Amino acid sequence: MGSKYPPSLRCCLPLWAVTLQVAFTLLFYFFISYDTLQVDQKLLVTYQVIKDLTLMAALGFGFLSSSFRRHSWSSVAFNLFMLALGVQASVLLDHFLSWTSQKDALSLLSIRKATMSTMPVLISAGAVLGKANLVQLAVMVLMETAAFGATRFADKQVFQVEDHTVMMHGHMFGAYFGLLVAWCLSRSLPSGVDEKVQTEKVQMATGSSLFAMLGTLLLWIFWPSFNSALVELTDKKNAVLNTYYALAVSTVTATSMSALSHSQGKINMVHIHNAVLAGGVAVGAPCSLIPSPWIAMVLGLTAGLISIGGAKCLPVCLNRMLQIQNPGGTHYTFGLPGVLGAVTYFCKTRKNSYSIFDVNQMIIDFGALSFALAMGMAAGLLTGWLLNIKVWRAPHATKYFDDQAFWEFPHLAVGF
């Protein structure tokens, strides 16, 4: 039962990854230095936020996509690899994009920003994992970091959107980027391959679905930290409370609607993994503007409904029309609730400006939102096309969602 996978990644992966890593080190050598501020009053607070974000990124997103029966090792380990690479790339990119201002020496704040900028990459990875090898994922990290960096730059410079809102556009950006990359990588199976084996691979195992639940719970617990990370201290309380209520309501809604969507009233574990987070995603952009808890609760309820509805209806459409197989639920966890949140933000801002006919602001907000969506899709298509090039030695379609293509299994190693 030896793997038929050609042993090509042996030189390919170390060559690319170590070269990239040496290049990053050189760039850091030439361009990045620590700031010389001796006493940073906010140091411990910022470090606390970084810990929460890293916990979400490394553990939360890592285990969230680990529920596939045969792909749990890759999901967790590749996620960490992408995080480590993405943060470095984001720090460098942020440095170059703020080149003119000359004030961006390396502090803890740049790690905070870089970790948040890497989140869309990890969201995309939820759709792509299982269809790409580590070299392809490294390329995707670079492409997506660059594209999201450009989006953030344009949002700030052209549309004058603030940091927090731009980051919250990242949910949509990541989701649609990932979906389009996954679409490009989707290939019909060669005839003669047992389809049952392929279907079985993307099913959950009981044990690894508990790991996915662990990831979900960690994201659930620390989501208020994520939503309030870039918010001013005076607005932080509202951001935390709104996120908390939206998450609580979307949990109750998603769990019960999942029972409604099954003919026998049974709950689907994949829905729980994904839809309980929808409230947090939806409340992301407007979280500091919402003045009363009930609005956050209505948003959480709507997000839970949309998410379960999407999970029930969309796979049918997407599978048939676009041939995207997306068992991870990236679309209805981050895509749809992200759009809901952006639209809510859009309404809230208008209301806050006390001028219904503030057409200018409307156009600008709408422009920023569409721009983020368009950039995510365009960059996703480009990246997907790029990943199809032969040079990356992509896994065969029969080896999709298969840990054995990438990992040395001790109990198989006996024969070697």
Added chain:
Amino acid sequence: MGSKYPPSLRCCLPLWAVTLQVAFTLLFYFFISYDTLQVDQKLLVTYQVIKDLTLMAALGFGFLSSSFRRHSWSSVAFNLFMLALGVQASVLLDHFLSWTSQKDALSLLSIRKATMSTMPVLISAGAVLGKANLVQLAVMVLMETAAFGATRFADKQVFQVEDHTVMMHGHMFGAYFGLLVAWCLSRSLPSGVDEKVQTEKVQMATGSSLFAMLGTLLLWIFWPSFNSALVELTDKKNAVLNTYYALAVSTVTATSMSALSHSQGKINMVHIHNAVLAGGVAVGAPCSLIPSPWIAMVLGLTAGLISIGGAKCLPVCLNRMLQIQNPGGTHYTFGLPGVLGAVTYFCKTRKNSYSIFDVNQMIIDFGALSFALAMGMAAGLLTGWLLNIKVWRAPHATKYFDDQAFWEFPHLAVGF
């Protein structure tokens, strides 16, 4: 091997849960608003405590009861559902109970209090999970939140006990509430059912017992946060240190006594899951009053002994006399050590008042303790009786501790 469970929860669960959720949202709309304090100096500290408590509630209690071979999915996911519902109910209840004072606008402090008030619900759930469906659990959340809210109100108004002590009574309250609900839901199996299958269900699987260990460890690590959450800043240091030492000693004691209680000197994993926490529970009420570490250590040692002794002797009595099957160990983790802690608190307060004949205070403390116990038992009986009503479509006794009654399993879904 299709499930014989009637598909009734399909309408029942969404109807109840979404109605409840909409009712909560309306109540929030009419009654709750954020406070208008712009700058809250303690904001980040309070948020830190909330994160710790939510981590304990969602992850710790969720995984603590996930060790049953066939009931791990339900344990974790239903626990999150109950937490989300319980926090909302507690916030509303706290608001109505402090109606007269008019000063309780929604701040982070109310979430902290609400999360702590939901802990007894999650403790009870440890005894009830596996015997009730999600609708019954939602009813239980409402009943127990109301009962515990009433207890807290009476303790504060009548007995003048402070918040911290009332919350620590919650361990006992939750444990005995849960045991009596479980007693009401215990049913003898219909004849003809293979008892072996039923016994096998409540056994641990190796993998899921590691998840339970994860829950235990998280509770162990964050227990000092729980015990010190409502303590004044000046007493916080003692509360943290005493909890830490009591936990350390009860770990060593419980592990070694578990070996003594087995005929071949083998350790029981269920004992470890539960008894290592006994020290933290026992030290809960008096944690800020204990002036020296050795007292906390003696308390931890006693709690470990009581807990293992209870685990060895009580199931025999309880199973025979009361027909309660409680594989989760709620009684000897939270019940007995909670009583030990309350009694210690009782002695400590008396000693601190430097008057051995302070009969008044004695009666008051004893009254508060008995009142909490009596309320827990009475409310538990009432709730248990309520949950036996047909309208909730309770699972059959043969489907107890069975994930298949509630969850859509992908690998079984093929035939549907």
Added chain:
Amino acid sequence: MGSKYPPSLRCCLPLWAVTLQVAFTLLFYFFISYDTLQVDQKLLVTYQVIKDLTLMAALGFGFLSSSFRRHSWSSVAFNLFMLALGVQASVLLDHFLSWTSQKDALSLLSIRKATMSTMPVLISAGAVLGKANLVQLAVMVLMETAAFGATRFADKQVFQVEDHTVMMHGHMFGAYFGLLVAWCLSRSLPSGVDEKVQTEKVQMATGSSLFAMLGTLLLWIFWPSFNSALVELTDKKNAVLNTYYALAVSTVTATSMSALSHSQGKINMVHIHNAVLAGGVAVGAPCSLIPSPWIAMVLGLTAGLISIGGAKCLPVCLNRMLQIQNPGGTHYTFGLPGVLGAVTYFCKTRKNSYSIFDVNQMIIDFGALSFALAMGMAAGLLTGWLLNIKVWRAPHATKYFDDQAFWEFPHLAVGF
């Protein structure tokens, strides 16, 4: 299939453990009291660090060594037992070693120091777990705590090394201590025993390797807390950032080099569990002195290379020459990167003192490093010899790495 293990631990373990625990309680009664400082401004910050460290110790190290197919229960539970015992022993030892100064009343800082002093014990445990019973491990905790306490005392009094550096020597100390204890406990199997069964035991299971990954990720996330715990507030920023970058780079390097080291380009999960942490270990000692991120990155890259190289080459040498079987990877995770870090620290200090011929300081630093190494090895040999005494009722070599020797399994308990 009943266990052939003699039921001797039944009295042995409780006798030793409870006696030890009572002795500790008595020592605390006579010698340790809380400090009377009423208001501690740093209280919450210190408690935050303690939580991070306890999380690393109880969850991180506990699950890191849980990947063996048949030894996961023991790894996690025994790790907690050792932590609970080690912290108490360290607090007592620290008190007696600072006897003269009279100022070391018990505060949160002493728990922080004690938890950090227990880390080397948990590192050693990674090499010893599976070959020793709980009584032997308790003896090892006492021996190693005493030996590391003596090393710290000598380092501070004789070599005038500061606390932070001494603690970072603990990685090496723990690794070589553990390796030599494991060497003493390694026994050739009696003839007639199926070697296949023994080999199979130390292999990973897919599920428990995810638990090990959880441990790794938690250590990865909180390593900056560990490295910056004893650093002055002004240097904390550099310590955190350098650790973060070194970890990121060693993750990328280790993952890709692991593919290079396999003939088919497949990644080894055990490498990932261990080598991604190498960067954090290597950057430990000099973390607050490194002035630019690129140096930390180069250190992380080197640590990743050394770690994977060691993982590939050393087992062959060690297994053949010294008969040490060390599937846990203690040596190449903590031993080699720890030496690299100490040597880097050595160079950095010299450079910082602006005097290349500062021979005095060179000799002192080199002396402290060699002393820690020598103490670790000598104490390890002594402890290994001690653990071979019959009185501890060590498990047979055929029962190495076997949970059944220590744990009551419900599904086997039927026949008893």
